[in-house]
Amino acid sequence: MPPLDLDIPPQAHVLLRNNVEYLLKLLISNKLFLIGAVVVLFFMLVAVFAPLIAPYDPTLISFDKTFLAPSLAHPFGTDDLGRDILSRMIYGARVSMFVGLISVLVSVVIGTCIGLAAGYYGRFIDAILMRFTDIMLCFPTFFLILAVVAFLQPSLFNVMLVIGLTGWMSVARLVRAEVLSLRSRDFVVAAYIGGISHKRILFKHILPNVASVVTVSATLGVAGAILTESALSFLGLGAQPPTPSWGNILTAGKDNILFAWWLSFFPGMAILLTVLGFNLVGEGLRETLYKH
DSSP states (O other): OOOOOOSOOGGGGGGGOSOHHHHHHHHHTOHHHHHHHHHHHHHHHHHHTHHHHOSSOTTOOOGGGTTOOSOSSSTTOBOTTOOBHHHHHHHHHHHHHHHHHHHHHHHHHHHHHHHHHHHHHOHHHHHHHHHHHHHHHHSOHHHHHHHHHHHSOOOHHHHHHHHHHTSOHHHHHHHHHHHHHHTTSHHHHHHHHTTOOHHHIIIIIIGGGGHHHHHHHHHHHHHHHHHHHHHHHHTTSSSOTTSOOHHHHHHHHHTSTTTOTHHHHHHHHHHHHHHHHHHHHHHHHHHHHHHO
16 A cells, blocks of 8 residues: 555655755745855855865965965965965865764764654653663763763864764754654554555655754754864864864964964854854754745
8 A cells, every 4th residue: 555645744845845946945035044055155165176276285384484464475374384374274164064064964864863763663762762862961062072082082083973973862852852743643644554664654754754853953063063173173182283174273373362363363253154154054944944
């Protein structure tokens, strides 16, 4: 018997509509989303085309050019080793975007699977998974990340893994809440009565209906992951020299902020704008997907 998609809420199908133009029209009409998307797209393009647009080698040391103020030759100035800050900022965008996207992908996959299982099966499985989630939420996330990264060898891979493994709890609770409200809906009951397997009901009928929640949560999660990576790099536990990242550029600037303000200002603004961009995209998606 084919699955019966009865009484599916319209807002849950926005991401699944064949009419892509309709969805784009809704998103473009949302000013928050549009502004955030422009900012995020800009930094993504900078990260992708870094080798083409960076004016200098980001690791090139020139002791005769240390602490040069912003100028035409070096628009963002140079650091204590004479390296061009603009070039390092451009390559640093790669680190922030890569870490943010991969770590959120890990957390979303884990959180979605746990939320689906807890909300759909309920009872004993729900109790076990949610109590484990509550235990994880009891730990201050950033200090937990600090402890794990400090114990492991500092590297981008470890940073991505740890951020992903400690950021799935909110996704799991959101997905569980949505599944609890969906599993009693007519289209899920009809599929169950029709003999459809639990696996098919979960991934064919329920998962598409929680896609909007997962998408919004993931978008907002990228902003948090970028902030966390920058903080870890600032503390020396993230990207290791000579790999440039916005966090370790800030580290070089904190001791010289009185006479080399550009070392702190430009990476700080990049972090601010990127996080703001992802948050605006997330808010725009939330408004669009839940209102339509």
